[in-house]
Amino acid sequence: MSRYSAWSVFREGLRKGKGWGQAWRTPTLKKAYDVVIIGGGGHGLATAYYLTKNHRIKNVAVIEKGWLGGGNTGRNTTAIRSNYFHPESAALYDKSVQLYEGLSRDLNYNVMFSQRGxxxxxxxxxxxxxxxxxxxxxxxxxxxxxxxxxxxxxxxxxxxxxxxxxxxxxxxxxxxxRAGTGRHDAVAWGFARAADAAGVDIIQNCEVTDVIIQNGRCTGVNTSLGEISAGVVGAAVAGHSSVLADMAGYELPITxxxxxxxxxxxxxxxxxxxxxxxxxxxxxxxxxxxxxxxxxxxxxxxxxxxxxxxxxxxxxxxxxxxxxxxxxxxxxxxxxxxxxxxTPDSSPIIGPSGVEGLYLNCGWGTGGFKAIPVGGYLLAHLLATGNHHDLSRPFGLNRFVSGRLIDEAASSGIAH
Amino acid sequence: MSMRRIDNFGLVDRAKPLSFSFDGRRYRGFDGDTVASALIASDVRILGRSFKYHRPRGLWSAWSDDPNAIMDISQNGRVLPNCQASTTYLEDAMSARAVNAWPSAARDIKGGLDLFHRWLGAGFYYKTFMWPDWHLFEPAIRKMAGLGSVSQDVLSDYCADQTFDHCDVLVVGGGAAGLTAARAASEDGQNVCLVDDQRLPGGGVYQMQSVDGQDPSDWVADQCKAIRTAGGRILNQTTAYGVYDHGLIGLMQTHRFGVAPGLIRMRADRVVLATGALDRPITFPENDRPGIMSLAGSAELLARYGVLVGQNLAVVANHSLAETSIALLTRAGAEITRIDPKVRPFKAYKGARATGLKQGGHARLFDAVLTSGGMTPVIHLWRHMGGKLDWCETRQAFLPAETPAKMIAIGAANGTFEIDVALEEARCAGIGHASLRADTRYHITALWPEPASKGRQWIDFQHDVTLKDIEIAAQENYVSVEHLKRYTTLGMASDQGKTSNMAGLAAMAALQGQSIPEVGTTTFRPPFVPVPLELYRGPHREQNWHPLKRLPLENTHRAMGAALGEYGGWLRPGWYGDGDPKTQIAAEVRAARTSVGLFDASPLGKIDVMGPDAADFLNFIYYNTINTMTVGSIRYGFMLTEAGVIYDDGVVTRMAHNHFVVSCSSSHVDGVRMHLEAWRQDGHDPDNIYIHDTTQHWATATITGPKARHVLNSLGLDIDLDGAVFAHMSLRETQWQGTHVRIARVSFSGDTSFEVSIRASRAASLWDALVRAGAPFGLCAIGIEAMSIMRAEKGYIIIGKDTDGETMPHDLGFAGPRIKKTSAFLGDRSLHTDKANDKARRQLVGLISENGLLPTGAHIVHAGQSRGYVTSSYDSPTLNGPIALALIANGHARMGEAVEIWHLGETQTAEICAPCFFDIKGEQLHA
Amino acid sequence: MRDDSARWNAPSSLDYASDDLSVIEVTLPSQIWVSGTDVLQIYKDKLVSWPDIVAAQNYALALRRDRLLLVGAAQPLSGFNIQQGHATSDVSDAYKVIDISGKRAFDRLRHGAELNLDKPSASVMRRAFGVDVLLYRVGTDARFRLHVPRALMQSVFQQLIS
Missing domain, CATH: 3.30.9.10 (D-Amino Acid Oxidase, subunit A, domain 2)
Incomplete structure (x- = not known):
């Protein structure tokens, strides 16, 4: 990966940009990966990036049915904030704001996080x-x-x-x-570029057609480009989470x-x-x-x-x-x-899906963009360790059984 | 007056000269001109600057596809930003300024930025400005960006007229095809509406010598007349800007400058798309120079405005339709030099007052260089409707594919460029037949951007996207068409890619070694042209933006000096009198506590629930047991959500065995009605339960206080009001002066209270009678502020204030049904989860403080964590001291404990107590 | 606490007259909701739907498959009649009622509602000016009667005549 800097912009200006390399490769899909992430939006790409960065897991594929960042990552109003009421939400979203604060330098890609308040x-x-x-x-x-x-x-x-x-x-x-806005596409592209540089295969125009389950465990996915086996699978498909859940045979309380x-x-x-x-x-x-x-x-x-x-x-x-x-x-x-x-409480779902080997990051509702770094950070943690990070534990699917909902809208009057 | 204006050409009214200014200089034009045509007629070459490099920009085209001439225009003190000069009709005394240029478009001081272009290519900002921090660079970049400036004036009469309409056939576009289709349809007896975005319909017909053997103007007039005679409508200056679900089409009707456009929400059974085609640019080095414009645009300038862009013209074109335009220009006296763009190298350069072209070593100057790279059908609405596109190799364009339901494309929009064929196609479409696409006589030599060729070649004129930028994007693997668009900003300018998208796609296709259809198009998003935000506002403003509900007694309250305010969607008396509100409110509380208060409780819900299953249904809806209630009794209860959280509280009255009245909180009536309807239809037999929300039929006057019974007694009702007979939580029905009244003995104040309900039209009489009857007892009208204090003194909650999205009944001390109620009820399951059983649940308590009033919204903290918050806090006139209600973790078990209160960084202490400060034994309530 | 009395126009009379638009408030003897599975059948002789023109003083507005509004009928007590299976509520004052006529009448109504005289509807319920109203014609083909929930009539009236 050629490093971006004022100097590189100056140098490439002089030589008409001949030295700019690919932001990410167009890799050939392999038969097997340690981790397969379904969904090449912000959350999926961030998950891949943090797998490489925090957990040194690099044999990773991100499967995207269209073009990366083409879902809600590229269709939102780019607000980033952590003005939440519940301690669980505050901790989650403020971690995201903190990650955003260093993200441009971390990714070597200017995501233009502008803390306009x-x-x-x-x-x-x-x-x-x-x-x-x-x-x-x-x-x-x-x-x-x-x-x-x-x-x-x-x-x-x-x-x-x-x-x-x-x-x-x-x-x-x-x-x-400390709240503000960011350049939404740049967040997806920055994560994609950094993940790709660390060895992640980002496969665009590849649709997951089925989830492979053997003996109750998710072992891979079928896609429009063929079957892929995976050590673990992460799903970060936002609005289409219920469609995916249907394939894998579990239910989500999502509309x-x-x-x-x-x-x-x-x-x-x-x-x-x-x-x-x-x-x-x-x-x-x-x-x-x-x-x-x-x-x-x-x-x-x-x-x-x-x-x-x-x-x-x-x-x-x-x-x-x-x-x-x-x-x-x-x-x-x-x-x-x-x-x-x-979701019923408008808070996200991060955690095991109920199908072994398949982890979820979804249910962000209208507020997923601001949570991209932390969503990726936490799903990566789950995929790498099989366990919740402290920040994600309150957001598991089991809260709809335990009743421990985290309903921001109801207590703070602020919709997500 | 103008060197460019040609006699006997154009439709402008030369008897009506208009004067205007541009960038501070005065010019003249005619009625019928656009700002752009008048400037071109005055030989103004530079009408704007590009967004990034501040390159000089001339006019590219004569109508809505021009990306270059964007101006802030003012007239009579009204300033509108970002007006497209090519679509803004000239009016007298207009003053226009090019956006993003200072002091003028011709001499923009930022023009020098272009020198640095090699460092400012596609996506450069993603690669730098990271160190030390983006915030250091951002303010300067923000200032540089943006097009026009918006004045801070609020144009008070700038209000869009919004209406609904419908027709059998909507014809979009009033060119030859559109007029013909509209005529055929209306003469066929259909209800037709033709919309055209210009002042005069006709589209491009004025460029032709004749149509159907007639002079174009006469032909257009004949068609219009025929359409109108047959009952059709023609809406000029009306743009169909978007298609929405179920065939709803947004039409924007524009008016004089400074007047808000109108919105017509048109529902059409069938849409005929006759939107024509746009001339697209040719990509060659320096093709953005002023003086280089679209051939079709220059022909349109001549045909509509009588403006010839120059005498000595170069034409660079690759298709057969160019001949019509050339013939027209020649008739007006232009000398045309044909340039074959295939002969390379070929580039433009800057001449002093002219545009230069260099080709094969020869350099020549022209007044203008007219380019035409082929016709692109305007299929935006087709795509909004979900119609598919096919690539046509013969025409080098995307054409409408199989027809979606309810829409037919005809004429140039359908790739039918020959007038005779188009007219026949239009006649068929008018009467509802799609015709097979005929073989075309149109021929075109493919001419698309050639990657790796030399020079700066513009793809997007406004956004300064060059072929090089697309090459860089491809090199960096931003190859998906959406990535290309977003990375380079191609097609995201205010013309939404009308000029740039095709060239951009073609360039990416060439770079990828793919065909154009393999690359595909980006999504066509509404609106087709930018529309003022006001279009969507219209009457939805001020008092009509979610209008408040009005009380039957509003004028009575006004006459009594009420301070009205918004409470739960109603305009209600907050207090009475115009002294200091706090003093007034305290006086009202004292009067109500010591003698009697009169309160307008009309907004309280009165929802009839009737039918054989009514009792069981309400027993399911309510947390409390309802089906054991006796007729005439009233019960306080909670409705829960499926999460077990309190949704509403209120009283329910059993009027008869199978008739209940649900009296929910004032602000929740609409919500509760829908809640009841939803559950009626889901899980119950809707034929055995009927729900009638009669709230607005009634007005309710609450008489509360020690003298309440005395006042009511003097009304002369034939019921026994004695406390032993007419007990708290029961209902009586009777007549008052011949009108039926319901009297409920319930209380929100904590004192003896009667709620007297009467039909709304009799409310004023009842209220006046009560005021008169109460006068001897010192009756005082009280507002909702006083009532809020009194209920807090008693510890009665307000839903949403003293409860939050987690509060369950047992948090308020209503634990009985949770444990004892055996029949199913809504929310029951959730009352037994881990969370519901948690010891640390926030529970309703009172707080007393020796340090004065506790701020509402302050938190109870312990070890740096929130343990709850103050929900209500008042200076109690009854107790002569502060009282507060709070939700506190495990509060019920912590009576007497001191807690730390945090408010905006400051802390104080308070003591937990029971949430009742008045009439703790209930003697006054039951008296 | 804020005194917003001046922010909101005091309710005015619902009568308005200009050359091409006339609005008058109508006081109907009674308005009664009747619900039941067979009410449309039982009252079919008096039933009014869109775009009917009412001539009688006493009629039944079709609202939904199991509900109608009786206009001008004698007032029974609210409640449930077990023999008929009908639920009845007196809502005589729940709706304010105005008649709208004049050349601009239909045009003004179409500023607030999607209306089509050529497309019949089984119900007279409409969403107009952001409010759930009842709309039909009385006497002539150009005189429209509008029932508006009392508390929101001011807003509808002001939008109608603006």
């Missing part, structure tokens, strides 16, 4: 009380948080609506300064929905932080390129269609205009939909 607004006295509860929880959990009043928020985000007719007047909010996102044409900087107004269910940030990146709630009907529909577009975009009325004249450039895998 995230504001969750509160729009009434009761919401301010909930904001205080949230802010205190974060502080106690060791996550940075500040409680802001309306003036402080206006100072940070002057384009927000402080007008007399605003539907939900802003009272204050919680700021997490798949469409989540839409929107981006405007590029404009000169008008927004600073990532801002969420909970009663509108809408949040926004501005990308480095200048586009307003807008996200909202789920399309209500369960679906696998990677496109959205007009009613939810109207809900989200009219909310955006109400939040930022001066930006109503900006034009929408693109909108798209991703398939999100939602």
């Amino acid at each position: 995230m504001i969750v607004c509160a729009h009434s006295v009761p919401e301010m009380e909930m904001a205080a509860r949230q802010c205190n929880a974060m502080q106690i959990n060791g996550v940075d948080a500040e409680l802001l009043d309306a003036k402080q928020i206006q100072h940070l985000e002057p384009a927000l609506n402080f007008g007399a007719s605003m539907r939900y007047p802003i009272h204050g909010g919680v700021l997490q300064k 798949s929905y469409v989540l839409q996102a929107f981006v405007s044409e590029p404009i000169k900087p008008v927004l600073n932080a990532v801002t969420l107004c909970p009663p509108f269910g809408t949040y926004v940030s501005q990308s480095d390129k200048g586009g307003l990146v807008i996200g909202g709630g789920l399309d209500r009907v369960p679906s696998y269609g990677q496109r959205g529909n007009m009613p939810m577009q109207q809900t989200v975009l009219s909310a955006f205009c109400e939040m930022y009325p001066s930006l109503a004249k900006v034009k929408l450039l693109r909108h798209w939909g991703g398939i999100v895998d939602v």
